[in-house]
Amino acid sequence: MLLPRRLSVALAALCAASLAQAQFTTVGPFTGSAAEGFETQNTSGGAFPVCVADRVFGGQADLCTANGNTGAHITGGWSFGCTIQERSGVRFFGGAGNPVRYTFDDAIDRFGGWFGTNSPSASDGVILFYDAAGTLLHNDLVVAPNDCTWTWNGWDTGGVPVKSIELIGNHSNGGYLMMDDMEVSIVPTVSAFCFCDSTGMPAPCSNVGQSGRGCANSMYPGGAELYASGLARVGASTLKLHGKDLVAGWPGIYFQGEQKLNSGHGLLFGDGLRCTGLRVVRLETVMPGLGTTSETTLDLSTAGGNQVAAGDTRYYQLWYRDATQGPCGTGWNLTNALQVTWLP
Numbered sequence: 001m002l003l004p005r006r007l008s009v010a011l012a013a014l015c016a017a018s019l020a021q022a023q024f025t026t027v028g029p030f031t032g033s034a035a036e037g038f039e040t041q042n043t044s045g046g047a048f049p050v051c052v053a054d055r056v057f058g059g060q061a062d063l064c065t066a067n068g069n070t071g072a073h074i075t076g077g078w079s080f081g082c083t084i085q086e087r088s089g090v091r092f093f094g095g096a097g098n099p100v101r102y103t104f105d106d107a108i109d110r111f112g113g114w115f116g117t118n119s120p121s122a123s124d125g126v127i128l129f130y131d132a133a134g135t136l137l138h139n140d141l142v143v144a145p146n147d148c149t150w151t152w153n154g155w156d157t158g159g160v161p162v163k164s165i166e167l168i169g170n171h172s173n174g175g176y177l178m179m180d181d182m183e184v185s186i187v188p189t190v191s192a193f194c195f196c197d198s199t200g201m202p203a204p205c206s207n208v209g210q211s212g213r214g215c216a217n218s219m220y221p222g223g224a225e226l227y228a229s230g231l232a233r234v235g236a237s238t239l240k241l242h243g244k245d246l247v248a249g250w251p252g253i254y255f256q257g258e259q260k261l262n263s264g265h266g267l268l269f270g271d272g273l274r275c276t277g278l279r280v281v282r283l284e285t286v287m288p289g290l291g292t293t294s295e296t297t298l299d300l301s302t303a304g305g306n307q308v309a310a311g312d313t314r315y316y317q318l319w320y321r322d323a324t325q326g327p328c329g330t331g332w333n334l335t336n337a338l339q340v341t342w343l344p
């Protein structure tokens with residue numbers, strides 16, 4: 001079968017994406033952090049705009065044609081080679097004569113749903129995943145027999161953050177690829193809070209730190225910083241916490257709480273601010289390595305007897321010793337804090 005030129009070009013470009021390709025896997029039906037929301041769209045009744053009128057996935061993504069032409073269609077039942085009806089509810093999405101693109105506000109790591117086509121001559125399609133820079137990460141076949149039935153297709157990125165997805169059908173240069181009951185797992189942005197920078201609680205002894213950090217310590221007037229890498233996924237976590245600009249030669253304790261203290265502004269504690277509390281779990285004690293940095297090495301979903309579930313929000317901080325010449329003389333200090341929501 002001859003593929004449309006746009007589809008052929010996309011497939012040929014994949015040689016540059018071999019590293020990311022290896023991490024993507026197909027998955028069965030799942031319930032993600034957001035569903036598509038086609039039932040509340042208002043583009044039925046013969047409208048074929050460039051983008052659907054309302055945002056999708058709970059207002060977290062745009063759904064438009066990928067080439068700027070009209071053809072993004074929400075409908076309930078569509079006849080062409082055959083008649084395809086919604087899989088559930090009263091509406092589904094289809095691209096009329098054009099490839100389509102989902103563009104997400106935040107990165108995602110799972111995407112899936114039910115696909116079909118009413119094309120009289122061409123089945124299936126292709127899906128292409130892109131990062132925030134527009135680099136092609138992966139492509140795969142979308143199974144959609146041209147008999148107006150629905151087939152599940154789903155993907156897990158293996159932790160690779162995806163910011164947009166293009167879908168191309170095999171009829172009329174990319175059109176007539178229908179979608180319904182779509183699900184996505186949006187990677188929550190890890191958000192920092194509780195800074196010792198005069199924006200909230202005053203520093204314990206006027207030892208104000210740099211914006212976005214904890215209070216000043218004996219080695220760094222800017223204070224120490226806590227940041228994260230990886231994904232907070234229950235059962236397959238790659239989340240790591242990192243401490244930066246700590247005091248050389250002294251240990252620190254990474255800990256977790258279930259509540260922001262003082263509405264996230266923190267409370268005076270030692271030479272710093274304690275920002276999180278309620279059912280505190282000590283996750284790991286770590287000595288700084290080379291220089292004055294450290295990081296966690298354990299699975300944070302189970303460390304210290306911890307138990308988190310999908311959808312839980314937890315708050316993290318690093319307490320560390322500063323026993324020689326701490327600004328306030330108490331012998332300890334803290335970083336800023338992080339808020340993390342755990343994925344399924």
